[in-house]
Amino acid sequence: MNIADYKKFDVINGTGLRHSIFTSGCQHHCKGCFNPLTxxxxxxxxxxxxxxxxxxCDLNIDYVRISGLSILGGEPFQNVSGLLGLVKRVKNECVGKDIWVWSGYTFEEIIADESRLELLAYxxxxxxxxxxxxxxxxxxxxxxxENQRVLDVKQSLSRGQAVWLDLS
Structure with missing residues (x-):
């Protein structure tokens, strides 16, 4: 797996102050994609x-509160084997950090594929x-x-259907 970019102290891709990685590789090729190099x-x-x-290490710095890790692309779910170890480590070694992920696949498409579902579960x-x-x-x-959704993964997996993230 290749990484197209890594942005520390990102405030655009999710809530709070985050670190963001952009994976390389995407077969969706969306017309008007903001990042076609990936x-x-x-x-x-x-x-x-x-x-x-x-x-x-960057997620665990102690001089500023980092909310979590954002994973964008490219297409993260076309890089499952490369990302699985990372997300497991974030959950085990970075207390209180959340993981946001962007995908061209829908929730329903992801849960239909066992390897993608494993990544999503983290x-x-x-x-x-x-x-x-x-x-x-x-x-x-x-x-x-307009077609894209911001979903609460834990609630969605628990209910077996897409549940919008409640930010209120």
């Missing part, structure tokens, strides 16, 4: 054990659905088009 699975730099260790928030240029709305928070 379609190429070979774009960026290899995801190494030392880079994973750095992310864990996440807290899923922004799902392909970006649809004709439904673009620049006023939406954390998503680019």
């Amino acid at each position: 379609w190429n699975f070979n774009y960026g730099t290899p995801f190494t054990q030392s880079f994973e260790d750095q992310i864990i 996440c807290d928030v899923l922004i799902d659905g392909k970006f649809i240029l004709e439904q673009r709305n620049l006023k939406l928070q954390w998503r680019g088009s």
Whole structure:
């Protein structure tokens, strides 16, 4: 797996102050994608054990409150084997940190695939659905088009259906 970018102290991709990784590789090829360079699975730099260790260290800094990790792409769910170890470590070693993930797959498509479901189970928030240029709305928070949803993963998995995240 390659990483297209890593942004420390990100305030755009989720609630609070976060660190965000952008995976390389996506086969959705959404028209109007904001990050088409990440379609190429070979774009960026290899995801190494030392880079994973750095992310864990960065999430545990003590001089500022980091809310969690955001995983974007590319398409994270086309990099399950590369991300599974990282999300497990975040849950085990980064107390109180949440994981947000963006995907062109819908919740229903993800839970139908056992390996994708395993990755999803470690996440807290899923922004799902392909970006649809004709439904673009620049006023939406954390998503680019009207069809995309911001879902509470734990509630969705518990109920077996998509449940919108309640931020009230």
